[in-house]
Structure formats: C-alpha cells, structure tokens
Amino acid sequence: MSTVRVEDDGAVRTITLNRPERRNALEPEMMDALIAVLGETNGCGARVVVLAGEGESFCAGLDLAVLREMGSMTTEQHRIEAERVARMFRALWDCDIPTIAMVQGAAVAGGTGLATMCDFTLAAPEAKFGYTEVRIGFVPALVSAYLALQVGDKVARGLMLSGRLFGADEALRLGLVSEVVPAAELQGRASALAAELMRNSPESLRATKRLMRAQRAEGLEAALELAMEANAASRETADFREGVASFVEKRKPVWGG
Numbered sequence: 001m002s003t004v005r006v007e008d009d010g011a012v013r014t015i016t017l018n019r020p021e022r023r024n025a026l027e028p029e030m031m032d033a034l035i036a037v038l039g040e041t042n043g044c045g046a047r048v049v050v051l052a053g054e055g056e057s058f059c060a061g062l063d064l065a066v067l068r069e070m071g072s073m074t075t076e077q078h079r080i081e082a083e084r085v086a087r088m089f090r091a092l093w094d095c096d097i098p099t100i101a102m103v104q105g106a107a108v109a110g111g112t113g114l115a116t117m118c119d120f121t122l123a124a125p126e127a128k129f130g131y132t133e134v135r136i137g138f139v140p141a142l143v144s145a146y147l148a149l150q151v152g153d154k155v156a157r158g159l160m161l162s163g164r165l166f167g168a169d170e171a172l173r174l175g176l177v178s179e180v181v182p183a184a185e186l187q188g189r190a191s192a193l194a195a196e197l198m199r200n201s202p203e204s205l206r207a208t209k210r211l212m213r214a215q216r217a218e219g220l221e222a223a224l225e226l227a228m229e230a231n232a233a234s235r236e237t238a239d240f241r242e243g244v245a246s247f248v249e250k251r252k253p254v255w256g257g
Helices: 028-041 064-072 075-093 110-117 141-151 153-162 168-174 183-197 202-234 238-249
Strands: 004-009 012-017 048-053 099-103 106-108 120-123 128-130 165-167
Touching: 004 028, 012 028, 028 075, 048 110, 048 183, 064 238, 075 110, 075 141, 075 202, 099 110, 099 183, 106 110, 110 120, 110 128, 110 141, 120 168, 120 183, 128 168, 141 153, 141 202, 165 168
Parallel strands: 012 048, 048 099, 099 120, 106 128
Antiparallel strands: 004 012, 128 165
C-alpha cells in the first residue's frame, strides 16, 4: 500500500497521506513520496491540489518509530534527515498550483506545518493543531521559519514555546486556518473552493504564488539553513533522548538541561 495516494479528477489533484493505522505519521518513505509527488505536480496539468489525510487524523507528526531510531544515528545521518524534512516542506511551499488542506482531525507538529502551509486550510471543528516538539526535547525548527511568516514573531513564539494543542476556532482566529467546516462537509467545501479557483486565470495564479515566494525568498532561505542546523543538533541532546523515552514509557520527562 502506498503511503501517499494520488487521485486526479479533472483538473483537481488530491494527494492523500495514507497511513491511517499510524494516524498518517511521517516517516522517510512517506516524506520521499510526498516530495516526489509535489515535485511533479506543477507539470501534471492539475489546476488545484487538495492535501488530505486518510482516516481520523490529518497527520500526527513524526512517527514514533522514527523518533526511537534517532538515538542511534550519527551526526551526518541527523543532518540528512533534517534536510529531508526541509525538502518536504519546501516542496509544498514551492508548489505553483493553489493548494487546499482538508483537516478532519489531529494535525500535530510537522502535520500542523503541512496543513497550515497550504494556501487554504479547511478544518473540521474537531481538528487539533500544535507545535508540540518542545514536549519531547525537540525543536520546532523547520516549521518555525514558515510559522513566523504567517502569524508574526510574538504569536509564533507563544505557540512553539508552550507546545500546547489548540483547536480549529483558535487556528482560524490566528490566521492558520481559512475556514472551519463541519467534517461531513469538508469534501464538498474543498470541491466548491477548487471550482472557484479554477474560474481564475491559471497563469495569474501561478504568477501570484511565484511573486509572493520571491518577496520572502531571501529571509526564508537563511531561516531554513539555520533551522536545519537546529533540527539536526536537537536530535543529539540528552533532553531529546529523555523526551522520547518518557513519551514511549508514558511518564513525565525528567529534564537534565
């Protein structure tokens, strides 16, 4: 079974994270598949991309099995994995076609990043978001570069330093969600929004997205380079090892830092 499912319906391409048994948690194969699909989507003839998650969750962030493996990785392997996450986010950010996320449940850590980086984010009232990395001794490094662009520095600090979960209504108020839609109506609203977008000039939409990326390119490039270094470094700390261990063992962490 493919970890990323692609379905084309006319000019609408739906990309579905397809690990429902793991709450669509991210692991290397899935991230590579998402990078590849997004990379070829600009030239596939689609005019709108819908990003979805199979099952009850949108994306629960990094898979626990991946977190466990990090304890035995070398410094170079940590850098390679940090670059993989950066490429995944960048592939979505660089998509020239309008993107719509449908969030029906949990979108946590990297899942929050994927959901809120889309041009439009439709969320069910039950959806939950959060930059929870600090709870396990990790750093929300790569998503931080994009989050600050979206909500400003003060709000971004509050969300990332607290590591708290927040609901769809608060995400709407913060500007991370475009609309809150009953779960049963998410698909219909996404289809209606896609039809609305396709009434516009496709080249104008592409040009607008390229322009907005170009206006932020210099600062974003520097931020992402720093973020990759921070992401890789945080994976080798004692706090990270304790955070993952406490999460696995379902106990409170004992921080040494």
